[in-house]
Amino acid sequence: MKRHFHRAITIAFITFLLGSGIDYLTNLESTLGLDTLFQLRGVRPPPPEVVVVAMDETSETRLCMGQDLTRWRSFHAKLIQELHRQGAALVIFDLQFIAPHPDNDPAFAAAMQAAGNVLVTDCVQKLLRGVEDFYGRDECSESNQEPFVQKEGIQKQPLSDQLIVFRLIKSPLAQSALDHAPFYLTNDAENPTVREGWTFLNSLAEVPTLSVVTWLYYLQRSNALQGITQPNVLFSSWLTEQRRQCASDLYETKNSPAKSGLENRIGQLTCLGDSRYLDFYGPPQTLRMESYSNVYEGKVVDLKGKVVFVGKANRKFSPGKTDYFQTPFTDTHSGKMAGVEIMATQFANLLEGRFIESPFPPSLLLVMFGLLIGLLLAQFAGLSGIAATLMVSGVYVGLAVWSFNRSGLCLPIAVPLLIQLPVSWFISLLWSRRDLLNERKRILAFVRRVFPQWMPLPSSPGQWYPEKGVAQLTSERDVFGLCLATDIEGYTTVAAQHTPHEMWELLNAYYQVLGYPVSSHNGIIADVTGDAMMAVWINLPVSSQRLAACLAALEMELAVERFNEKSNIGRLPTRIGLHEGDMTLGSLDAGEGSHYRAIGDTVNTASRIQGVNKFLDTQILATATIAASLGNVIYRPVGIFRLVGRDEPLELIEIVGMEADASVSKHAIYKQFARGLSAFQEGRWEDAAADFQMSLDSHGYDGPTRFYLDLAVAYKKNEPLEWDGIVAFGQK
Known part of the structure; x- marks a missing residue:
């Protein structure tokens, strides 16, 4: 048991280090693993309070807009009035009104002030590698693409490649809105898929994102904040101040029994981390999406109490590059998701209080999985161990999918299944191979120690012919002899139930019992391998060889029966096969050593004959020619058989016993x-x-x-x- 636990610990340690290292370098778990869980889970219903009003292709055609987003400004005032008339809870514009539009801005601002429930997006610019590379969802506007960091005294000097600068640009219309905040999403080749959403932008002085601000206003307007201290300033400013207090360790981040559940949620959102993994509801347009023109014209009438997100979103054709992003559900059929729908998704997650999170540290789960797999492989060897680990892995994947579907809890699956499991199998197979080699070494050492008369056979050809010197012998010689093959019935099952040391003790006693009848009847042990032994009779008259081999086989049968009755470790039922014919005695070179062996079809056929015992439920079978000189040995014919690998059939007999005992x-x-x-x-x-x-x-x-x-x-x-x-x- 101690050895099994040691091996399990080793497997868990190696697979954890390897899996964690690969995941660190490739983000395997947060890409393939998380995306697979989304695909297995499929679509789930979004909250009914969330509606996306899409500035789509149909609206462009009806309102004659084209691709210029500034031309939509003339319609926003009436859209706000229509949404206010229907009683929409909040209206969020995922549009950046940076460039002034004197003809339409006054009406637009007046509509926002009259409604009192409109929030707008601030623009965020990210500057990389000098003045050329701006990264922002719409780059705010062309007029804002100017260098905003300069070296002192030097104009238009490119910045360092390592320098990253953020800039927040507020819309002139923001003062007419209920509140305003940025909503930043990366859109570059280094981050092709959006899986996380920012809650706070630390690089912009702890500014909250628009989805978080929207959530607090929705809670306020739905009276969910009753009993909770509410600020006298804008929520965007209040959240920034709370965030800064967290950074200064002035705010308690742990759950407090004195606080309500919602108050603790707000505190954790404010103080713990600056991003959350989004729980996407499905591919694009899974959230309720209405055409801008239909809402504008009053054709959509059930928007009371809804949180309406307005933004650019194509619904029929493939979206362009600007403000469209890959998600875990993106494929050639679904296409990319618009930024406004991602903002609405993050708000919906806040509304449900559900993001993608891990219930435990991922490293702990990887260690536990590796330890469990290691224990199974240490306890069950070979295919049974692999089957057990596959079954446990299937249960684990089922649990991961269930927990992900039920509450968004994410258990790692890519690293355990693709790295830890196959590596564990490989380590286990190496250990099994090592155990087998060690067992064979112990058997050979035992044979050398207990039966020294056997060992000259594989090492010294002179012992085969004691009347001749070694110098007289060639490296090989053809002889006629009789071969006896034995095999332990059910050895694999017995070995799986015992440790290698226990099997060593069992085989130690077994081969002493099995070897004595061979040597006492002038036979030579030609080979001992695991559960099989091969003995030969040569240099004797044919009749003497046959009788000696049959007598040895009968004595072996009785000796093994007595051994099994006395053994307290395990039983080793033995099958025996006899065959005579031509053999080659030769030296086989293996590495730096040389081993003398009996080789040929006679040896293989004897092994095949012993295998027939398991079909006939007998113990000793021989070819019929051996019966010619058996004397008082009883036998009976059992049929003619065509064995595996032989075209020529063999007539077999069963060696039953001695005449006096029948x-x-x-x-x-x-x-x-x-x-x-x-x-x-x-x-x-x-x-x-x-x-x-x-x-x-x-x-x-x-x-x-x-x-x-x-x-x-x-x-x-x-x-x-x-x-x-x-x-x-x-x-x-």
């Missing part, structure tokens, strides 16, 4: 099985099924009988097209 009932089972097998190989499925069923009913369970009964029933229903009596296996 009972009469066993002979009856084998006799009944032989009749059924004969009928099966002749294609008489019904007779074969009857014989096999009778054997099971009379003598109880028998693995080969059960196997052939199921196969006969299946073939009776769906007979093979060409039957030659050979059973083919499609897998190992």
Whole structure:
């Protein structure tokens, strides 16, 4: 358990550092992660109090405006009068009335004063890299594009590339409005997508933005500020003063039980941060949007109590570059969003008291996710661990989408899924590979220590032929011999339930039990790899080799059975396969070492034969040729099979036991099985099924009988097209 926790901590630490570093360099979470959450959530209903009056293409045509925004000035007075007549709560112009318009300004100012609920936008200019580069939503006006920072005594001198200067330009009409404030959005290649909205502009002496000012006026006019101290000055000035007090630590930023919830919200908005992530309601025109000309002509009649934002917004055609911005919902179909709609979105978020926020520090969430994934991968190895982490990651994504949809809480998903999860898998696979190599090293060390008579085989070819010196041997030699292959049934499941050290102790005892019958019957251990052992018999008469190998296999079966009964760590059921034929004894060079091995089809076939045991539910299988010299060893034919990777079929027998130990009932089972097998190989499925069923009913369970009964029933229903009596296996 301690080792698992150590690995989990390591995975969490590495993935956190890597994920945080990539996110810091690429803003992966605030771009891809946040945008994905918006796309998964989709559109949500905006507050009904918010209406955008769009100076759109239809209005341009009806009112004969064209692209010149100053020409709209002559219609604003009547628009305000119409909105005032209908009882609109507030009217906000997202337009910058910088250049004077003597013909229309008096009527416009009078309409604003009469309505008493109009707010206008101040212009913000941002100067970068000298006098050439102005960044503002409309650059205020051409007359304002003059250098506003000069070196002393030098005229028209370009500024330093690093110098960034802000300038606030108020409209001459601002004094006629209820209040005024800036609303600044970046519109350059470095910030292609708007995700945040400014609440205060610290670079402009802590000036609040227009959406915040509008929110406070709406609260005042809807009587939500009753019981809360209200200023005698404009809200824009009051908010600036409150912000400066926060900067001087004169204002309490924490929630106070003595204050109302709304009062605490105002305090937090004023003192905590200068921007908020916007909770967009959907693509452009998700907010209620009415055409300027329709409102102007009195065709829209349900604007009582609404907060109306007036500004430029195309509704039919692709918007131009000025004052249109990408949002998380922007695609080729939806297009960009107008600045006035972004302002209205920020006001709607303030109205709902809902922005995109993280419930915990993102770094803490990344550490917790990495730790959870690390614990799962440390507890469950291989594919089971990957499957467990995928399931947990799916639950986490579901929780992230649910919390985002319900309350705008943003949990990181891009860094956990795209960086932490695959990196954790990679680290876990490296650890698994290291554990496997260490386990093999321990097994080899054990074999060298406990069975020194085995080890000359892989290292010294002279031990294969003790009557000859090493100098007489070539690097390889072809011989005829018999190969015995073993494999532990369900080894992967057993290994997954124990630590490597526990498996070492288990295999340590297991191979001592398994190796003794081989050496006592003149066999040689050719290879030990994990859960498999290979033994060979060579340089003996063929009959002696066959008998010795079968006796060794039977003793191994009994020894493993006694081992499993006494083991308190785990059981290791063992399958055995025997095959004889030509082999090559050769030295394999691996790096700086050289290992002597038995190589050839005989070795591979022996391994394939032992694998047939799991289908027949037997323990010892051999090719039929081995039965020629078995003496008092009992065996029974179990059929002809075409093994994986071999075209030539093999007739197999089951090595059952010694003649002296066999009972009469066993002979009856084998006799009944032989009749059924004969009928099966002749294609008489019904007779074969009857014989096999009778054997099971009379003598109880028998693995080969059960196997052939199921196969006969299946073939009776769906007979093979060409039957030659050979059973083919499609897998190992």
